[in-house]
Amino acid sequence: MTQPISAEEFVAALDAYGVRRVAGVPCGHLAGPWSLYERTGRLTPAASEGSALAIAAGWELAGQRAAVLVQNSGFGNLVNPLTSLLLPYDIPLLVVMTLRGWPDPAEDEPQHAAMGTGTVPMLEGLGVRHTVLRPGGLADALDLAAKARAENQPFFLLVPRGAIARAAEPAPEPRPAGPDELTRPRVVSAVLDQLADEDLLVTTTGYLSRQAHHEKDRPGTFYMQGSMGHAGAIGLGLATADPTRRVVVLDGDGAFLMHLGTGSTIGAAGTARLVHLVVDNGCYESTGCQATTSGDVDWAALGAGLGYRATVVADSVASLAGELRRMLTAKGPVLGVFRVVPTPGEVHPRATASTGPLDIAARFRGAAAGPVQARAESS
Template identity: 40%
Template sequence: MIQAEEFVEAARRLGFEFYAGVPCSFLTPFINYVINDTQLTYISSANEGDALATAAGATIGGKKAVVMMQNSGLGNAVNPLTSLAYTFRIPLLLICTLRGDRQLKDEPQHELMGQITDKLLETIAVPWEFFPTEAAEIEPVLQRANAYMNQERRPYALIMRKGTVAPHALKRASIPTRSPINEGNNLGSTQKSFFTGDKEQRVSRYQVLEKIVELTQQPNTVIIATTGYTGRELFACSDRSNHLYMVGSMGCASSLGLGLSLVLPELKVVVIDGDGAALMRMGNFATIGTYGGSNLLHILLDNEAHDSTGAQATVSAGVDFAKIAQACGYGTTLAGDDLLLLDALFAADSNSSPKFAHLKIRAGTLENLPRPNLSPEAVLQRLISHISFQEKAEGREDRKF
């Protein structure tokens, strides 16, 4: 058995200061130690996949990150592990507990995952070893993990067995305090409607993207476009070094943007989301509302359809995303079908809270819509170089990984 301090401090010496995850009783001492330390960051995510994407965003911003989860939740993280971290080559240290361990009697729901955790990691090309149980093992384990991540720029996993870490008491509040919620409304938020009432004249996605490009200055802004037509249309509209075109990892654009915005608070992070993607990972609204700052702008383009897969209808027609964002703690929440909504969003002052816009658009896309002519890895490395160049120009550190 080791002390939480022994592992966390050894990891800190290698630069690991950002943690995101979903709790497991095996991880409690570990999480408590991180929360207690004001120099470390812990993000309590609603979903293991969102935790991984948030950590990926932090890594893009230059902070080495650790993702913590129970193996029962590993299934929730398989998609971003395979289509985000693997595809873009983002190194992350994954700590996954081993519920259903063959050596222990455990709850029936953990039986199968306990048998296949190691095989599942191997299947998705994530190398692993057991979490250290003795203090003398910590440094060698971390060195092996760090060397692999530096060389391959992909995740490395440590599987933690029960009783590995000694108890550690929680001494600080687990999450930051935000404005109180009263009868479903965030008292600190501002909500405004920009509806014209003419559904037949709704703007196209491309018109919206042109407007967003017009409103964003390249040096101090990053634009993250959700998977599907949104990223491809943004590329067709204007291919800039501050753009990230998501592929796969549907629903993870907002959690990735959260992680990046937290480690680079001087950078404006604009996330362009879709209704299908937002519905898939709506729990991240609450995480953004709790942790996000005013440098995060979350724009949801809602055409009430899964456009790139055949325009099958989503259930968004009856969903008021702006009210959801307001209830989750966003500082400014706007809704409408008029491009003036974007002017209001970028001009809004929401103090220290994130900003949100729900913009209704029409379905459809451009004829002969191109795909980005750079690989996802190249797009990401271009973005990192862009951020690094901007930071050097402003006298700040180089955050390239």
């Protein structure tokens, strides 16, 4: 196998190209450069790939050369500012985008298949210049980027899996959780304990879906492995389709913030039996625990501001069962937030490793069509 480019070499090459600042949403395959930019204070973690592109466009408009780091699952999120901002306004930008589901979609998870095959044809269809990073090919790729820049055109540097190594000095491991501190496994296990069989559960992409599958696989759980940030919207669809059924959404802080606007749609809809739970570990744990911006979020104020009828924040094992009961029984929509310590060492197989997406959807449809024993709500 060919040696990957070291993270240090990659960042040095982008420095030589003139990149001063970087914005993005993390991908495990870019963890090395991401941590180097973070350590040197040159990284802005964006809520979504589209905002990363727009932030970087702002830097470019201010005369600072910028790059964006993203994964191709977020390509859909950035197509709008790519086509309606960068292209018409002639704003050049280097977009470093990892290729999941490529070259062989069968070798990656199912949610990456269509984008894996579609990324290059879509860029071609949009007339956006791009190249795939080949071993030893970084200098040539950056020459192409420079040519695009000379014509004020954006350029996509597509990075296959394993092409860039992790940083030589790895990020420090999070400290172990204390006995009274919440963790993903403790929260997910408590949630599954308190759910009734008839409740529907939607779990967000990444480790939370894996954890829910590990704790208790059930037909009424929709393991949403892709579509990051949309678990709340699916939950809203379910809760409005059948207002008598309790619908619980298990979200991550990064995913919740990615499509924060959905919270306002939920608040406005006022669905009484929708319970939106956020496991806030302060990071994108599933891609290497890169910091999100949740540390600056006041969840209680946010929930109220978005129109959730109740917001409950839990942060200790001692209060977990009681706070969770409040979240599950208050008149909704409810926003329930758990402040947890990351536990990147505890990782379980994906739901789709044993049950394919079609089976997950079919089982879930069956559960959603089952009878509901409506229970009285507290207010």
